[in-house]
Amino acid sequence: MMALAISGSVNSSDIRLFLTRLSMKFHSLTQAAIDGNYHWTEGDFFAGSSEGSSTCLRADIHRLNGEFSTYMRDKGHLRKLFSDSEPDVGSESDVDSEEEGEMLRVAKHEVETWVKRVYLKTRGRELPGNYNYVLLSELYHEQSSRWTMIGNDHLTSVLATTANFVDMVLNCIIEEEDVKSRVREIIQSKFEIKKAGAAKELETLIKDEKRQPITYNHYYTDKTSNPD
Secondary structure, X not given: OHHHHHHOOOOHHXXXXXXHHHHHHHHHHHHHHHHOOOOOOOHHHXXXXXXXXXXXXXXXXXXXXXXXXXXXXXXXXXXXXXXXXXXXXXXXOOEOOHHXXXXXXXXXXXHHHHHHHHHHHOOOOXXXXXXXXXXXXXXXXXXXOOHHHHHHHHHHHHHHHHHHHHHHHHHHHOOOHHHHHHHHHHHHHHHHHHHHHHHHHHHHHHHHHOOOOOOOOHHHHHHHHOOO
């Protein structure tokens, strides 16, 4: 189409109609993927989906979010307490497997030593036997210090999955390589804006996490007042 336009075989109205049809196809496919409507009229696009090149965007994002949630719950903390039945742990210099990144594997006495060290460092005007409110804040922030890395990794995975999906849509609806290249450039510029916005939102969440922790959840007070 672009080559014909350059040669003068088509006019601006033809080009406008061509691009309008492309945009409608793009919108229809992406909306179907976002809604999880994989039995859309262009069924071949979703039927050819595989693990390596999935076109089921909503399912992929669900999977990534689920993996992120599970990882944060099970491995998001800095220190992992080993039970007595597990192999003895030498010191805090020991780290878990590569899958768990920089999570420290620690024994109970090491956790107690860590808490005592932070307690002594945060002593203030409180009476003997009590602790400064800063103690909980210090423990919480150190234990959650991996959250920034984990959050960034998740954001990167979501963005890569989305970008890959957009590329597959373009390959499906556009045959002309020149047109595909130009449209990809336009989308990429918009994608970078959204990417920056997502990174800024994550940064806002991380900054909020750095503040003094507070909760109104009654389960917290119930648990601390009656640990058994």
